[in-house]
Every structure is written in C-alpha cells, then in structure tokens.
Amino acid sequence: MSSSGAGERPEPAPDEEDGGPELFRALGRQVRVLRERAGLTQRELGDRLGYGEDLVSSLERGRRTPQPEFLDAADDLLGAGGVLRAATEEVARAKARARVRHPAWFRDYARLEREAEEISFFGTLTIPGLLQTEEYARVTFSVRQPLLPEETVEQRVAARLGRQDILTRWPTPMVTAVIDESVLRREIGGRSVQRGQLKHLLEVGRLRSTTVQVLPLDCHEYAGVDGPFILLTPKSKPQVGYLEVQGVGHLVTDPVEVRMLAARYGSIRGQALSPRESLALIEKLVGER
Numbered sequence: 001m002s003s004s005g006a007g008e009r010p011e012p013a014p015d016e017e018d019g020g021p022e023l024f025r026a027l028g029r030q031v032r033v034l035r036e037r038a039g040l041t042q043r044e045l046g047d048r049l050g051y052g053e054d055l056v057s058s059l060e061r062g063r064r065t066p067q068p069e070f071l072d073a074a075d076d077l078l079g080a081g082g083v084l085r086a087a088t089e090e091v092a093r094a095k096a097r098a099r100v101r102h103p104a105w106f107r108d109y110a111r112l113e114r115e116a117e118e119i120s121f122f123g124t125l126t127i128p129g130l131l132q133t134e135e136y137a138r139v140t141f142s143v144r145q146p147l148l149p150e151e152t153v154e155q156r157v158a159a160r161l162g163r164q165d166i167l168t169r170w171p172t173p174m175v176t177a178v179i180d181e182s183v184l185r186r187e188i189g190g191r192s193v194q195r196g197q198l199k200h201l202l203e204v205g206r207l208r209s210t211t212v213q214v215l216p217l218d219c220h221e222y223a224g225v226d227g228p229f230i231l232l233t234p235k236s237k238p239q240v241g242y243l244e245v246q247g248v249g250h251l252v253t254d255p256v257e258v259r260m261l262a263a264r265y266g267s268i269r270g271q272a273l274s275p276r277e278s279l280a281l282i283e284k285l286v287g288e289r
Contacts, residue, residue, distance in 0.1 A: 021151040023094050025062030027071070027087055032060040034078040049073045063150055065134075065158065066091055102159050105249050109232075109242050112251075114166060118233040120265055121177040122224060126188065127197055128177050129160050130167060131204050131212075136197040137161065139189035144247075172209040178265075178272050180224065181217045184285055195289040198282055205279050213272035214281050223267040231258075231265055 035045050035056075042060070043053040051070065058064040068088040075084035102110045113119065121128040126140055137160045141153045148156070166173060184201075187194040205212035215224060229252075230242040241252030241261040252258055273281060 027066050028060040028062040034080055038078050112232050112234050115234040116173050116232045117235050118174045120231040122228050124180045124228045130164055133197050133200045135193045175210045178213045178215055178268050180215050191289050198286045202282055211275050212278055214278040215272045219271050
C-alpha cells in the first residue's frame with residue numbers, strides 16, 4: 001500500500017497526446033549534437049553545469065524533463081545562440097499539460113486534495129507524494145511491476161510534482177505527515193536519491209504550514225499496524241479518508257470509518273517524535289549519507 005497518492009497503477013495511454021515526450025526527445029537530440037560539437041563527454045558537460053552524468057544521459061535520450069535552469073546554462077556553455085533557451089516556455093507548457101493527466105481512478109482524490117484545508121499523511125512505505133523530490137518520485141514509478149512505459153513514467157512524475165504547488169500557494173492547507181522511520185532509512189533509488197529526499201523533507205518540514213513527524217522504530221505499541229492512509233478535510237465538506245494498496249485507490253466517506261481513521265491518526269501522532277525531535281533525526285540521517 002502506498003500513501004504517495006499520485007497514480008502508480010499502469011494506465012492506458014492518454015486519448016489526447018500532449019506532445020511532451022516528443023519535445024523532450026527533440027531537445028535531448030539537440031543537446032547531444034551541441035555537446036559533441038563542443039567536444040565534451042556527458043560527464044564533462046555535467047561537471048561544467050553542476051549536474052550528474054546520468055542526468056545528462058537521461059536528458060539526451062528524452063527520458064528526463066529538461067529544467068529551464070539546465071537549458072539556460074547549456075545554451076550559454078554550448079554556444080547554442082538561444083536555441084535551447086527558446087524552448088523553456090514550451091517545456092513549461094508541456095509540463096503543465098502533463099500535470100493534470102492523473103489516471104482516472106485517482107482524479108477524485110486529486111480534486112479533493114486541491115480543495116483541502118487540512119491534509120494528514122501516515123506513510124509506512126514511501127515518502128508521501130506531496131513531499132517527494134523529482135528523483136525520488138521517478139524511482140517509485142520506474143520500479144513498478146509490470147514496467148510502465150517511459151512516457152507514462154514522465155507523465156506521472158510531472159503530475160505528482162504539479163500537485164505540490166498547494167504547499168506554497170495561498171491560502172495554504174495545514175499539512176501534517178507522520179512517516180515511519182523505516183521509510184527514512186530505506187535508500188530508494190540509492191544513497192544519493194535518498195539523501196536528496198531527506199534534505200527536501202527538512203526544507204518542507206520547516207514551512208509554517210507543514211509539520212513532519214517520525215514514528216520511531218522502537219515504538220513498542222505501534223498504532224499504525226494496519227498500514228498507511230491519508231485524511232483530507234475539504235473546505236465546507238466532511239472529512240474523508242483515502243487508502244491505496246497495490247495501485248488501487250479507495251476514498252473512505254462513511255462517517256464512522258473516517259472517525260476511526262482520525263482517532264487512529266491521533267494515536268499515531270502521539271507515539272511519534274515531536275516535530276523538533278523528528279527534524280533532528282532527519283538531519284542526523286542526512287549526515288550519515
């Protein structure tokens with residue numbers, strides 16, 4: 001079960017092509033041609049721009065969404081004369097179109113999430129989707145079985161990242177997240193990806209509207225044995241719950257069941273480390289990687 005909530009089940013291809021994958025592949029080919037003309041390897045280009053060789057390789061193959069910062073820097077370094085920089089607006093439009101391409105089974109949750117005044121996460125397998133980095137999110141989709149097409153992976157990543165603007169918009173919902181310590185220690189995607197995710201979690205946890213707590217491994221009366229879940233309180237509407245297991249999402253609307261989830265969440269928060277203690281533990285884990 002995953003409370004990341006961004007649509008991890010394989011879905012049919014969208015009925016309407018948004019053009020993003022083709023654009024990213026075309027930009028990747030341009031970067032490769034310009035790099036080779038400059039006599040640089042992928043590693044050398046990455047070193048000069050402050051990016052990893054793997055990222056440059058993925059961008060050149062159209063498997064990663066090119067960020068405006070990368071296109072601007074590559075344009076200057078490779079003497080592209082504005083060709084790469086000119087594509088930043090089209091890339092932004094393609095990403096915006098992809099952000100709304102949630103799978104059908106997830107759209108009800110996504111709509112309620114955007115309306116929510118309060119969002120409460122309990123995560124036991126992965127970091128909640130609203131708090132994930134791009135690299136971490138990509139890994140969670142890339143490892144799905146059966147494998148998702150690369151275009152679908154990129155669409156799902158963009159959709160998940162697109163949801164995250166609710167953390168910084170105004171009015172901002174009150175977000176609490178209790179994350180099992182095992183999630184913080186499991187190096188999904190490798191040490192570098194997990195370290196970046198932990199650092200991002202520290203940044204998010206310091207936002208005024210967001211509280212992050214860790215449920216420690218030495219909790220002897222673990223109230224979260226039934227697995228992860230989410231509680232949403234939409235504006236002027238009753239609170240609802242959301243469960244996701246093996247790519248199947250389920251909204252919980254029965255008032256009795258929702259009250260049970262809310263009571264359970266209260267117990268879980270009571271067993272978790274305080275926000276200050278939780279951030280201190282996350283900082284310690286960052287230092288160990």
